[in-house]
Amino acid sequence: MTIRTKLFFGYLVFTATLVVLGGWSAWHLREMGGVSRNIIANNYDSVIAAQDMRDSLERQNSAALFVLLGQEERALSQLSEYRRRFDTSFQSAANNITEPGEGEIIETIRRDRDAYYKQVDVFLAEIQALRRPAGHLSDGLREGAPGASEGFLRLEPLINRLRVDCDNLLQINQRAMVAKSEAAAGVAQRWFLTTLGIAVSLVVAGLAFAVFLANRIVGPLRELTETAARIATGDLDAKARVSSRDEVGILAAGFNTMAERIRQLRRSDLGKLVVAQQTTEAAIDSLYDPVIITDAEGAVAKLNPAAEELFGTEAANVGKPVGEIARDSRIPVAVAEALSSQRPVAGEEAASVLPLDVDGTERAFRLRTTPMRDEEGRLLGAVTLLEDITHLREIDRLKSEFIATASHELRTPLTSVQMGVHLLLEGATGGLTEKQRELLQACKEDCERLERLMRDLLDLSRIEAGKHIPQLSPIRVAELVAASTDPLRAQLDAKGLSFAAEVPPELPSVLADRAQIERVLTNLVSNALRHTDRGGLIRVSAVRRQGHVAISVKDTGHGIPPEYLAHIFEKFIRVPDAPSGDAGLGLAISKRIVEAHGGKIVVQS
Structure with a gap:
């Protein structure tokens, strides 16, 4: 009886017991x-x-x-x-x-x-x-x-x-x-x-079955394993004993043949290089996402099959500059930056997503580029991975459309509620007691807060859908800061906060959408106002940095717990025990507005 037949009948019994347990x-x-x-x-x-x-x-x-x-x-x-x-x-x-x-x-x-x-x-x-x-x-x-x-x-x-x-x-x-x-x-x-008892019984039976197989079948395999271990430690002269003509004997003979080939490859450096190269290429080719490997000069060295679907065959593109085959200019820019800085280049923001056509369908890819070095730290080239995030973008789009639709449908009944509350407060139905007026005033404030939330949700969905394209025009930074902070001066004074604006007059104008950037600055200063105690200081400053203008809003408030720093720009994130004021959308909207301008927003605490 062959090993295959023995295993078949043994596992048939075990499978039958599993079917009974499943039933x-x-x-x-x-x-x-x-x-x-x-x-x-x-x-x-x-x-x-x-x-x-x-x-x-x-x-x-x-x-x-x-x-x-x-x-x-x-x-x-x-x-x-x-x-x-x-x-x-x-x-x-x-x-x-x-x-x-x-x-x-x-x-x-x-x-x-x-x-x-x-x-x-x-x-x-x-x-x-x-x-x-x-x-x-x-x-x-x-x-x-x-x-x-x-x-x-x-x-x-x-x-x-x-x-x-x-x-x-x-x-x-x-x-x-x-x-x-x-x-x-x-x-x-x-x-x-009861089920647990049956399962335990099956486990015990399975262990007994495994011991039986070990005694009848695994013995020769154990000897073969020991021979393989000797070869793994460097004893390439070790050979497996061929004691039968069944599957184990055939395996031992094949193992000896393989060991002989290993000995031959070990005798030459070329053999080691071939093995390493084949392993690397097999790993890269098995990836579902497109991978581009370039040398230290930025020329294409390899394309995996997924990348060939986007850029053509590997044979036709090897040796060409990556900018010549890339269908988006951000790919060669990322490769050049990774080679020059010798640091990984990975963008998580929406601006780093590449829309590329695949078989007539547009798919979204996230660009990640990493430099390659040898054991001595010498630069060998760069690996560029295009991570397919089309399904994630589709899920996010459907979520945004749902939020936008729900917010839009709620506006009409909310307007009716606001109108009714307003009429009641104005005495359209007769006089009100003080308690009634307090209740109606609370309803009015809640309606206004709900209206702001729906407006933020609609704005966020439009920004994510690309409908709020920034209308860029030259604007002086001092004007932006003044227009964003002047409406808040009364609140700052009422809370007893000091305010300082440090904007050098020699700063150049910036290309920005005035309304959108003013909204970002107003939101940041409002957050600082809510989270700073009486007697604190809020400072808005601007400096020129590497061809850009960096605007910062600093305060002497409570700060942000470390575990929330990585999530503060996500939707509906609110720090526990923080003063209430919004639904956690302001920073998410601000982040998307800044990214739509090609900028970056960060937080430190």
Whole structure:
């Protein structure tokens, strides 16, 4: 019997046991799923119905208040709508009685509901009786007549009983769900222990099977392994003993032939070089991403198959300057920078992404270039990797489109809410108490904060989609700093902060989009203002640096924890315990604006 046949029958038995274990586990998983569905089917609908009835009651109570305020048309419409919703939810609960005592609660709700509806109708009839013949409320009702108020107060105990009834229905179903969940957990624990026992038994059987194979098969292989270890330590004269004609014997003979070839290669430096070169080329060719290898002069030395799809065959391009075959000027620039500085060149910002056409489809690649050196540190060339990030860009695009669409759709209802709050604050519906005015003012501030968030989300999505292309024009740096900080002087003075602007007059003008860069500076100074305590200092300075102008905003605030420095420019990142002020989008927008200008933004703390 060959080794293959022995292994086949041995593993066939082992596979059969695994199939049995898998079937056992699958059956138990199915049973657990049935338990979960039973919990949801029996109790979840009743929980939802109880919550909906409770909410409908509150809405009906609000409608009664609207009647007292003279908004009868609105009140009657709301009362009718939420009576219908209450009845629908009640019918759903009545059709799903599964727990002991639940039927009595349903009947109690039915009785208390009818009593409440009847009293509401009486209340509405009393209100109608107080109306003037011309359709206006009488002076008594307008001034809070006792009859109307007493009618409303008679509703309070009835609605309270209904609230308690709904809470009882909710609690009995919640308790039932918890009990069933605990029972299911117990069943799952028992099944887990049973499955674990079977699995342990299979492991023990597998170990026994492995020992058996070791005694019957692995012995000759162990001897072959020892021979290989001797060769690995440099004893190239070692040979494997060929003791049989089965697969192990054939392997030993082939191993001896291979060892002889190794001895021949070891005797020549050329053999070692060939092995190293073949290994390196095989590793490079196996990469899915395009790789360009250039020599120390920037000429193409190798292209892997993925790179050949972009730039043509390796045979046609070897020896050419990389700038001659590259389809984007940033590739030769990165190669030249890596060779001259002898440091890796890798851009993580959006400006470093190369859009290249592959078989008629545009794909996005991230450029990474690393210099190559020998053991003595001499420069050999550079390796350029084009990392395919098309799928990441597509995911980011879909996310940005979703955010933009959601923000746009929210603007209309938000505008309506803002208008309603504004009208209420202006007294369009009558006078307000101090407490009502405070609540409406809080609503107004929250609406304004939500509007700013949606505006930031829309701006961010447009910037990421490339729709906010900077309109460049020469601008003096001093004007940019002044325009960005002057509107904040009042806030700085109110908080007792010192401010200093250090912009040398000899600085040259910069090419920038005035509105966008002013927004970046305003956001940075605003952040410094929020995070600096009274008596602190905020300094804005600008210097010329290697053909660019570097603008910095420094403050004496609390600083940023080290673990957040690498993520501070990501979306929705906020440092814990920092003063509230935004949704964590300001720095993300600032980073993308600066990168769209070809610049770079960094943070130190």
